Amino acid sequence: MNIAAEPTELPPLRDVIARHGLDARRSLGQHFLLDGNLIGRIVRQAGDLAGRHVVEVGPGPGGLTRGLLASEASDVVAVEIDQRAVGAINELALSAGGRLRVIEADALGTDLATLVPAPRQIIANLPYNIGSPLLVGWLRQAALWERFTLMFQEEVAERICAAPGSDAYGRLSVLVQWICTAELRLRIPAAAFVPPPKVVSAVISLTPRPVQPSAAAFAAMERVTAAAFGQRRKMLRGALKSLGGEALLAAAGIDGVRRAETLSIAEFVRLTEAHMAMAA
Numbered sequence: 001m002n003i004a005a006e007p008t009e010l011p012p013l014r015d016v017i018a019r020h021g022l023d024a025r026r027s028l029g030q031h032f033l034l035d036g037n038l039i040g041r042i043v044r045q046a047g048d049l050a051g052r053h054v055v056e057v058g059p060g061p062g063g064l065t066r067g068l069l070a071s072e073a074s075d076v077v078a079v080e081i082d083q084r085a086v087g088a089i090n091e092l093a094l095s096a097g098g099r100l101r102v103i104e105a106d107a108l109g110t111d112l113a114t115l116v117p118a119p120r121q122i123i124a125n126l127p128y129n130i131g132s133p134l135l136v137g138w139l140r141q142a143a144l145w146e147r148f149t150l151m152f153q154e155e156v157a158e159r160i161c162a163a164p165g166s167d168a169y170g171r172l173s174v175l176v177q178w179i180c181t182a183e184l185r186l187r188i189p190a191a192a193f194v195p196p197p198k199v200v201s202a203v204i205s206l207t208p209r210p211v212q213p214s215a216a217a218f219a220a221m222e223r224v225t226a227a228a229f230g231q232r233r234k235m236l237r238g239a240l241k242s243l244g245g246e247a248l249l250a251a252a253g254i255d256g257v258r259r260a261e262t263l264s265i266a267e268f269v270r271l272t273e274a275h276m277a278m279a280a
Contacts, residue, residue, distance in 0.1 A: 010095065016061045017194070020088045031193040031201075032060045033125055038192055039067035045185045045205055046123050046149040049073040053116035057107045057124040057134065060085050062092045064125055065100065075099045077115045079107045107134060113144040120144065125151040128197070132156060132172060139179045140218055142208035148180070149205050157184055157202035169261050170232075171225040174268050178213070178221065180206040220279075221272045228260035228271075235259060240271075248274055 013034045016022070022032075033039060042064065043049075050072040059065045059078040062085075068076045069092075076099060078089050086104045093100040103115065108130060112122065122145060126134060131152050138148065152160070155168075161182045162168035176182050186203040190196040213221070228239050237246050237256030249256045251274035254267055263271075 010066065010092070013061050013063050013066075014194075016088050016091070020061070020084050022061050022082075022084050022088060025082070031125075031128070031195065031197045033063050033188070033193055034061075035192050036063075036067070038188060039063055040070075041186060042125075042149070042151065042203055043067040043071050043123065045203055046071075046121055046147060049121070051119065052146065053077075053118070053120045055079065055112045055116055055120065055122045055124075057112075057122065058085075058127045059089050060125075061088050064123070065089060065092060068123060069096055069099060073099075075101070075116070077101045077103060077112075079103045079105055079110060079112065079115075081106050108137070111141075112138070113141055118144070119146045121147045121149065123149045125201075128153055135160075136172075136175060139175055140215065142179045143212040145208055147205065147207050149185075149203065151188065151201050151203045153197075154187060154200040154202040157204050160184075160204055160206075164264050165262055167261075171229040174225050174265060175221065176206065178265050178269065179218075180208050182206050217272060217276065220276045221268065224268065224271050224275055225260075228263070228268075232260060236263075243275055244278055248278060251278065 052073050054073045054076045056078045080086050089102045159168045159172050160176045161184045162173045183205045185205050188201040227243055231239050235257050252270040
């Protein structure tokens with residue numbers, strides 16, 4: 001994918017931040033990425049955006065937004081809760097030839113799929129404080145999305161992509177990898193941000209699988225993984241006691257002395273199917 005050169009008439013992002021009083025607020029999980037080269041690399045992780053309709057969450061002063069507009073994406077919808085940033089992105093929209101629309105809203109309470117037609121993608125540097133809840137909500141409707149290209153704290157990104165048996169493997173790993181193929185693509189140093197966070201960040205690419213579970217199955221998987229990983233030190237026969245314990249494990253063909261972090265995604269699917277059958 002070719003990223004077009006950024007229009008020369010756009011003011012430097014640092015000037016935009018100063019003019020709109022966009023000091024990053026910890027309460028909003030804000031850390032702004034201003035490096036155009038890094039932004040271009042992030043956008044390229046989304047693949048060919050020609051004909052795609054992109055939603056960006058938390059654009060801040062518009063660094064990533066500029067990169068998206070410089071791509072071949074059909075259009076971009078920026079969802080922002082911070083009124084200061086809304087003003088900055090609205091300025092950018094004036095020079096975007098109708099390709100940028102700004103929605104002032106809380107992304108946690110917004111059905112993003114209704115904002116753009118298919119094929120649609122989400123590409124975002126997510127606010128650290130709400131990144132995981134946002135992702136779980138999007139997984140519930142993953143069939144509506146072509147791809148998610150998302151930046152998280154490195155620790156969260158590694159947890160999302162973790163393999164069974166690793167220390168990072170947990171509930172989020174299972175939910176994401178059941179719904180999508182997950183790949184950690186880039187690590188971004190703290191020094192690249194203004195202000196620099198205390199952690200390294202990472203960009204992941206999530207591609208929804210061709211066949212998606214029903215809403216009921218997703219809810220059941222959430223219950224099973226919450227119980228299984230709720231007390232990681234416990235054997236499964238104890239951790240899953242509230243869901244049927246030994247009977248559930250026997251129905252799924254899983255040894256009760258195992259612990260949650262040793263189970264594959266396929267084994268969690270078996271547990272979920274057994275749980276749904278027992279609850280029917």
